[in-house]
Amino acid sequence: MKRAFLFPGQGAQSLGMGKDIYEKYEEARKVYEKASEISKMDIKKICFEGPEEVLNKTENTQIAILVTSLAILKILEKYEIEAKYAAGLSLGEYTALIYAKILDFEDGINLIKKRGKYMGTLLPKEEYKMAAVIGLESKKIEEICKEISKLGKFIVPANYNYSNQTAISGESSAIEEASLKLKEAGAKKVITLKTSGPFHTTKLIEAKKAYEKELENINFEVGEVKVIKNIDGSIYKKEDNIKEILANHIISPVRFDKTIRLMKEEQIEEYVEIGPRKNSYRIYKKRKSRSKNI
Numbered sequence: 001m002k003r004a005f006l007f008p009g010q011g012a013q014s015l016g017m018g019k020d021i022y023e024k025y026e027e028a029r030k031v032y033e034k035a036s037e038i039s040k041m042d043i044k045k046i047c048f049e050g051p052e053e054v055l056n057k058t059e060n061t062q063i064a065i066l067v068t069s070l071a072i073l074k075i076l077e078k079y080e081i082e083a084k085y086a087a088g089l090s091l092g093e094y095t096a097l098i099y100a101k102i103l104d105f106e107d108g109i110n111l112i113k114k115r116g117k118y119m120g121t122l123l124p125k126e127e128y129k130m131a132a133v134i135g136l137e138s139k140k141i142e143e144i145c146k147e148i149s150k151l152g153k154f155i156v157p158a159n160y161n162y163s164n165q166t167a168i169s170g171e172s173s174a175i176e177e178a179s180l181k182l183k184e185a186g187a188k189k190v191i192t193l194k195t196s197g198p199f200h201t202t203k204l205i206e207a208k209k210a211y212e213k214e215l216e217n218i219n220f221e222v223g224e225v226k227v228i229k230n231i232d233g234s235i236y237k238k239e240d241n242i243k244e245i246l247a248n249h250i251i252s253p254v255r256f257d258k259t260i261r262l263m264k265e266e267q268i269e270e271y272v273e274i275g276p277r278k279n280s281y282r283i284y285k286k287r288k289s290r291s292k293n294i
Helices: 019-024 026-039 043-048 058-078 092-099 105-121 138-149 172-184 202-215 242-249 256-265
Strands: 003-007 085-088 128-134 155-162 165-171 189-192 270-274 281-285 288-292
Touching (some): 019 026, 019 058, 026 043, 058 092, 085 092, 092 105, 128 155, 138 165, 155 256, 172 189
Parallel strands (some): 003 270
Antiparallel strands (some): 128 165, 281 288
């Protein structure tokens, strides 16, 4: 059976995430403890106790979601549940890379600590927001963003999640204006996201430059598990410049719509969505879904 693991990105966090599996499984405890030792952060406390404003800081959120997802993976490994394909939304791509052993666990923890720090602190001074647009095709969203941009405001599509959901990023006033126009154009919902900056846009160029230095001494080794890139929806190859791809990832739109399209072309039969939620993973098969606690 062709199975794919899917990993969430920033915004999937919730206070108390991972506590149930930490208490139940030694494998999960070891992941939290090892990650905390490497990062010199009390990740367990951030995930389980917060408070919420601490968990929602980008420098904490990214590593908290990564570690929780990796802990769940260890439990799936215990039950011999594995996949030959992996993909993640933004931050989730790192979970996929670690799962595929393209990226070493320790290097991955250190990278995400730095990535979260730079994306959370090396931000423009202006106030920015992100919002998810549901129920409107991406071409129309692009048109409205361009229309508002012509007035001198910064706003762009940042995450192409799938054909019916796109996240936009921009100045707060531009997001507010776009919300009205998008609803008038037929969007079912426009939801402000729990993020702290204009992620996946050129406004994070300073974060990208700082992160490039962190990537310099990291080794990547493409193996058997196929990981799909956010940046263009293709599978990582041995000849890819992964350091350049991951640096550009910070300022480039997430093309998860292309990732979904490729998985369909690859005829994936089962999708396992893994992340920090009450039901730790969900299995999608033949248009039916079922959630499981582990």
